[in-house]
Every structure is written in C-alpha cells, then in structure tokens.
Amino acid sequence: MNKKALYLLMIFAVMMTLGTGVSYAATAEENYKFYCTQCHGPQGKGDGINVTKDMAVTPRNHASAEDMSKLSDADITNAITDGGPANSKSPLMPPFGKTLTADEIKDMVSYLRKLCNCTAK
Amino acid sequence: MVKRVTCSRVVVVSLLASAMIGFGAESSRADAAKGKGVFEAKKCGSGDCHITQGPATEKTFADQLKKKGPELWYAGSKFKKEWLEKWLQDPIVIRPIEYNSLEKKNAGNHPKLSKAEADEVAEYLMTLTSKDVEAGVIQANKNIQGKQAFEKKQACQACHQIEKTGKVVGGMVAPSLVKAGERLQGDWVYAYLKKPKVFKPVKRMPIYEGYLSDVDMKNVAALIASF
Numbered sequence: 001m002n003k004k005a006l007y008l009l010m011i012f013a014v015m016m017t018l019g020t021g022v023s024y025a026a027t028a029e030e031n032y033k034f035y036c037t038q039c040h041g042p043q044g045k046g047d048g049i050n051v052t053k054d055m056a057v058t059p060r061n062h063a064s065a066e067d068m069s070k071l072s073d074a075d076i077t078n079a080i081t082d083g084g085p086a087n088s089k090s091p092l093m094p095p096f097g098k099t100l101t102a103d104e105i106k107d108m109v110s111y112l113r114k115l116c117n118c119t120a121k
Numbered sequence: 122m123v124k125r126v127t128c129s130r131v132v133v134v135s136l137l138a139s140a141m142i143g144f145g146a147e148s149s150r151a152d153a154a155k156g157k158g159v160f161e162a163k164k165c166g167s168g169d170c171h172i173t174q175g176p177a178t179e180k181t182f183a184d185q186l187k188k189k190g191p192e193l194w195y196a197g198s199k200f201k202k203e204w205l206e207k208w209l210q211d212p213i214v215i216r217p218i219e220y221n222s223l224e225k226k227n228a229g230n231h232p233k234l235s236k237a238e239a240d241e242v243a244e245y246l247m248t249l250t251s252k253d254v255e256a257g258v259i260q261a262n263k264n265i266q267g268k269q270a271f272e273k274k275q276a277c278q279a280c281h282q283i284e285k286t287g288k289v290v291g292g293m294v295a296p297s298l299v300k301a302g303e304r305l306q307g308d309w310v311y312a313y314l315k316k317p318k319v320f321k322p323v324k325r326m327p328i329y330e331g332y333l334s335d336v337d338m339k340n341v342a343a344l345i346a347s348f
Contacts, residue, residue, distance in 0.1 A: 034182050038223055038294045038325055039279065049223050050280050050292035083275075083332070091276040098328040 028111035031104055035096065036062075044115045057090040068116035075120075076109050149244055156245030159238045173249060177322050185323040186221050195251035195320060199309045202247050208304075209239035215304075217282065217293040251312075253319045259307030259342045267344030270337040277341075280326065283348070294325055298348055307346030314338040 032044075041047040044062030051058060061067050071079075071087075078086040080100070084093035100108065113119065160166060166173050169187055175194035179185050196205075212231035219225040234242060271277045278285075280292035284299050291297075301310075313320055315338055317328045333341065 030182060035325060035327075039292075042223075049218060050294050052290070052292065054290040055279065055292070091274065092279045094275065094279065094327045095329075095332045096327050098330050098332070 028104065028107040031100060031108060032111060035099070039092075044112075055092060057084075057092050059093070062112050062115045065116045065118035068112065069118040069121045072120040073109050073113075076112060077105060080105050080108055152241045152244040153248050154245075156238075156241035156243065159234070159242050160245055163232065163234075165232075165242075175251065177318075177320065179321075179323045182323060188221065190220055192321075193246060194249055195254070195309070196246040197248055197250040198254040198312075199306060200246065201304060201306060202243050204304045205243035205246055206239050209234045209242055210236055215296045217297065223294065251319070253316055254306075254309050254312045256308055259311050259339060259346055261302055261307055261346035262340075262343040263347045264340050264343055266337070267340035267342075270333055270341050271344055274337070275329065275333060298345055301348040302346045305345065307342050310345050311339055311342035314342065 036044075037048055039046075039048040039050045039059045040062055041051075041059075045064075046059040046061040048059065075087055079089065079093055081095065081097035083095035084090040086095075096105070160173075165171050168189065170190045172188070172192040173194050175192075177192065177194075179188075210233060212229070212233060214227045214229045216227055219227050277283075277298075278291040280295040282289050282291040282293075282295075282297035282299055284290075289297075289299055314329055314333065315335070317324075317326075317330065329338070
C-alpha cells in the first residue's frame with residue numbers, strides 16, 4: 001500500500017471514530033421533543049399521546065415547580081439515565097442512558113429546570 | 122429386467138421431482154421480479170415512502186422524520202410472508218397514530234393491492250433480507266421470564282399496545298404488538314433489540330443494551346413471537 005492510500009485510510013478511520021461518538025440531536029429541546037413529549041406531553045405537563053387510561057402511573061409534570069422541586073438534580077439524572085426504577089419509581093419511565101450521551105443528559109436536567117422554573121428544595 | 126424397470130422409474134420420478142422443484146424456484150423468482158415491477162409501478166419506493174436499499178443512513182431526527190413510512194430493506198428478515206400477502210390486500214392499522222406523528226390518528230388509508238399483486242409484492246419483499254439477522258435462534262414461547270422483562274423490569278407497553286386478558290392496552294406511538302407473532306419473525310425481533318443501530322438508528326424507542334441482558338432480549342423476542 002502506498003503512503004497516500006495509508007494517509008487516506010487513517011483520515012477515514014479518524015472520521016469514523018469521531019462520527020460514532022457524536023450524538024444525533026443538537027439541543028436538549030430537540031431531544032425533549034423527540035423522546036420525552038410522547039409521554040410527558042408537548043408542554044411537559046404529563047399528558048403525552050402514550051398516556052392512555054390504562055397507563056398505571058402518570059408521567060411526571062415537568063412544568064410543575066411543586067412536583068419537580070422535590071427532585072434533586074441527581075434524582076433527575078438517574079431517572080433519565082436508568083429509568084424510573086433507579087429512583088424506586090415505575091419502569092414506565094424508560095432508561096435513556098444508552099440513547100442520550102452523558103452531556104445530553106446534563107443539558108436535559110438544565111432544560112427541565114427551565115420547564116419547571118424551579119430548583120431542588 | 123424387474124430391476125431395470127424400478128431403476129428407470131426412480132430416475133423418472135427424481136427427474137420429475139427436480140423439474141418441479143426447479144420450476145417452483147423459477148416461478149417464485151419470476152413472481153419476485155413481477156412484484157418488484159408492481160412495487161415500482163405503484164411508486165411504493167418513491168416520495169420517501171419506503172426505502173428498499175440498505176444499510177440505514179439516517180443520522181439526525183430530520184432524516185427519520187422526513188420518512189413517510191417504515192424502511193423495507195430488511196423486510197424479508199422481518200415479516201412473515203403469509204402475513205404480508207394478507208396485509209397488502211387488507212392493510213389494517215398497525216401504528217395507532219400516523220407514522221412519525223405525535224398527534225394525528227392513523228387514518229388507515231394505506232394503498233390496497235389485489236391478491237395477485239399482493240402475492241407478487243410479498244415474494245419480492247421476502248428477497249430483501251439482512252445479514253444481521255441470524256435464523257433459527259428464537260422460537261415463539263409464552264415464557265414468564267420474557268413477560269417479566271417486558272412488563273415489569275422494563276415497561277414496553279408504555280409505548281406498544283399488547284393484549285392483556287383479552288383487552289388491548291398500552292401506548293400509541295409504537296407499532297402495536299397485538300398478534301405480532303403472526304406478523305414478525307422472532308429472530309428479527311431479537312436482532313432489533315440486540316443491534317438497535319442496524320435497522321433503525323434514529324427512533325423514539327430507547328436503546329435497551331445494558332438494561333436488558335442478552336437472555337432477557339431472547340426471552341422477550343420469544344414472547345413477542347408468541348403474541
């Protein structure tokens with residue numbers, strides 16, 4: 001193999017490894033819209049399209065300062081990463097730890113704090 | 122003399138049999154080609170309706186959201202042929218809400234094919250297979266471990282409809298899994314859970330790698346295949 005081909009191969013390999021680490025969505029808002037609103041609703045009020053009368057537990061109202069201030073940032077991070085059971089809550093809240101990157105989850109926590117306009121009590 | 126008769130009879134019979142097998146393969150190849158013709162004539166592959174060319178190239182939400190229907194480039198590994206033949210003639214609703222939508226009810230207005238067209242298109246779709254699906258791994262089995270993983274450890278019914286004591290319950294966003302065993306190949310369901318990026322790199326369903334073990338995934342696939 002000649003040097004030029006080797007270079008091209010190396011560049012290609014670097015691009016591939018960079019490519020796999022990069023996540024799909026740009027912002028927390030976009031991630032929220034795509035993944036979370038289906039259950040938590042377009043305004044985060046817990047009234048998404050998946051919430052039928054047979055859903056045993058209603059999704060948390062992300063717009064409620066009262067509900068959301070009961071959760072620490074770590075609680076929120078854990079619920080998003082490993083699902084409801086991480087906080088002894090329902091598995092109806094699914095795990096997103098392999099779907100979103102750690103950075104995206106961090107951004108998501110800040111985004112939820114904006115939605116509820118609250119901090120942990 | 123007697124021996125020769127039997128012998129030639131064997132030859133004739135086996136010749137006939139191989140001719141018939143040959144003819145069978147020949148005619149299903151011909152049907153697949155006709156089916157591809159029907160698929161193209163009806164423009165099923167254009168206008169972002171169905172992608173028939175793999176591998177998946179979607180990288181962003183926009184890539185996924187512009188699609189008007191599910192990709193079919195692995196249809197032959199995913200679906201049961203008998204189900205395809207039936208469904209293409211009578212396309213009952215699978216996703217309670219419209220593809221990619223979060224509010225619009227599925228109007229159930231998928232184009233219908235005649236029986237002959239449906240058989241040919243099914244034959245064609247069955248030729249679109251994926252090397253990422255290993256055959257013969259999953260057998261349909263109503264297993265309690267799978268049910269535990271599906272309903273309790275995770276809650277797949279949050280997004281997928283299932284049948285529970287004769288009633289349809291569950292979420293609206295995902296394809297219904299009611300009677301999924303008639304529709305889907307268990308081996309594909311396992312591959313879909315195990316290799317989430319291969320078939321559908323961008324979707325509203327989370328990746329379960331690390332949250333369901335390999336055994337859980339096999340049990341869940343066997344359970345879904347038994348629906």
